[in-house]
Amino acid sequence: MDKDRLEAFSDGVIAVIITIMVLELKVPEGHDLKALWPMIPAFLSYLLSFVYVGIYWVNHHHLFKATSHVNGFILWTNLHLLFWLSLVPVTTAWCGHTQFASAPSALYGLVLLSCAIAWKILQGAIIACEGRQSAISKEVAGDWKGTLALVIYSGAIILAFLQPWVSNLFYALVAGMWFIPDRRYARASSVVGEPK
Numbered sequence: 001m002d003k004d005r006l007e008a009f010s011d012g013v014i015a016v017i018i019t020i021m022v023l024e025l026k027v028p029e030g031h032d033l034k035a036l037w038p039m040i041p042a043f044l045s046y047l048l049s050f051v052y053v054g055i056y057w058v059n060h061h062h063l064f065k066a067t068s069h070v071n072g073f074i075l076w077t078n079l080h081l082l083f084w085l086s087l088v089p090v091t092t093a094w095c096g097h098t099q100f101a102s103a104p105s106a107l108y109g110l111v112l113l114s115c116a117i118a119w120k121i122l123q124g125a126i127i128a129c130e131g132r133q134s135a136i137s138k139e140v141a142g143d144w145k146g147t148l149a150l151v152i153y154s155g156a157i158i159l160a161f162l163q164p165w166v167s168n169l170f171y172a173l174v175a176g177m178w179f180i181p182d183r184r185y186a187r188a189s190s191v192v193g194e195p196k
Contacts, residue, residue, distance in 0.1 A: 042096030106160035
């Protein structure tokens with residue numbers, strides 16, 4: 001199957017996700033800079049989610065550059081990832097509108113956790129298709145950063161019911177861990193090369 005169609009579709013969905021998130025930012029009421037003050041929680045929520053969606057977009061690009069071909073299972077696992085990413089805008093808006101209250105912060109973390117799990121499933125589907133001896137399989141073996149992210153998300157979800165601002169700081173910490181694109185995919189793609 002042609003991986004370019006999968007990448008183009010995924011790029012389009014991610015672009016729509018970002019568009020939906022920015023449309024949740026409303027024009028301030030008032031004529032001075034003080035009118036921006038009530039928007040700070042919504043903007044911070046948008047900023048964190050924008051970074052997350054951007055991280056997934058960049059790493060998705062690098063992952064598929066390191067992939068030589070796709071099959072039906074990869075298509076479905078990619079859709080599974082896009083499903084969870086498509087829920088980021090609603091949880092982002094809820095966190096922003098409630099100033100990071102407990103339940104919205106916990107749900108936001110649950111969506112982030114689900115995105116991370118979906119990423120691991122997609123990565124596993126690609127490894128199954130490419131083979132255990134493939135460059136991508138060798139590069140992602142022992143994915144400590146991905147496992148650490150799952151642990152942090154799980155703890156932050158529970159913490160959201162006690163200290164939602166702290167849990168959101170943990171979500172930002174995970175985003176910081178992944179902000180620089182994963183070099184493992186770049187190394188694997190240099191072995192695979194661009195398909196002809």
